[in-house]
Amino acid sequence: KNQVEQSPQSLIILEGKNCTLQCNYTVSPFSNLRWYKQDTGRGPVSLTIMTFSENTKSNGRYTATLDADTKQSSLHITASQLSDSASYICVVSPILTGGGNKLTFGTGTQLKVEL
Amino acid sequence: DAGITQSPRHKVTETGTPVTLRCHQTENHRYMYWYRQDPGHGLRLIHYSYGVKDTDKGEVSDGYSVSRSKTEDFLLTLESATSSQTSVYFCAIGRGQSQTTYEQYFGPGTRLTVT
Numbered sequence: 416k417n418q419v420e421q422s423p424q425s426l427i428i429l430e431g432k433n434c435t436l437q438c439n440y441t442v443s444p445f446s447n448l449r450w451y452k453q454d455t456g457r458g459p460v461s462l463t464i465m466t467f468s469e470n471t472k473s474n475g476r477y478t479a480t481l482d483a484d485t486k487q488s489s490l491h492i493t494a495s496q497l498s499d500s501a502s503y504i505c506v507v508s509p510i511l512t513g514g515g516n517k518l519t520f521g522t523g524t525q526l527k528v529e530l
Numbered sequence: 531d532a533g534i535t536q537s538p539r540h541k542v543t544e545t546g547t548p549v550t551l552r553c554h555q556t557e558n559h560r561y562m563y564w565y566r567q568d569p570g571h572g573l574r575l576i577h578y579s580y581g582v583k584d585t586d587k588g589e590v591s592d593g594y595s596v597s598r599s600k601t602e603d604f605l606l607t608l609e610s611a612t613s614s615q616t617s618v619y620f621c622a623i624g625r626g627q628s629q630t631t632y633e634q635y636f637g638p639g640t641r642l643t644v645t
Contacts, residue, residue, distance in 0.1 A: 447632075449633075456639070457638060458622075458639050459620075459636050461635075504572070508632075517575060517578075517588070518634065520573040520574075522572050523572070
């Protein structure tokens, strides 16, 4: 069964500090990997998307890396802000098919940024 | 937010009653999805649609049915609600034509409580 596992489950950091979230997946064949941010009470919002041939992608203070050989990805957040407090979800996509793109979601890392 | 609205946003209902959740999009996208999100689980696909009157099951479809009579509306029905269907339900649309551009955009969610 295709799986996506994330660690840590939760994390508390001080404002201004950096942090790295991890994602391991077994989805194969693999098309792309995304990181979503989900604020409390809201729907997930895409941060980055990487195909299997890319190994890094940045979006402001967010940088995602991908190692397709080891099936690992990480999301690095630089100079954290209070507004970064959210759940970060790793999502892996199989090869796009005519029947729609069925994604496999991780359970998320709950990040809390404190003063 | 890709023009996605969900209604109602919150609902409390009793076991055994029918419930219909509505997802409305304004951008004429072909693919629409219904997910549920529960603690300890990633988002799980209930049903999806690839066009008017074209729907298919996801991984957790038991107890749910869907209908899509117009491009813009995708309805999720719980024929006889059970407590195990207490959850947050998200609608999503699929946008993009290639492996690198295809994304799913999520609505704001509906919190359903079955008592």
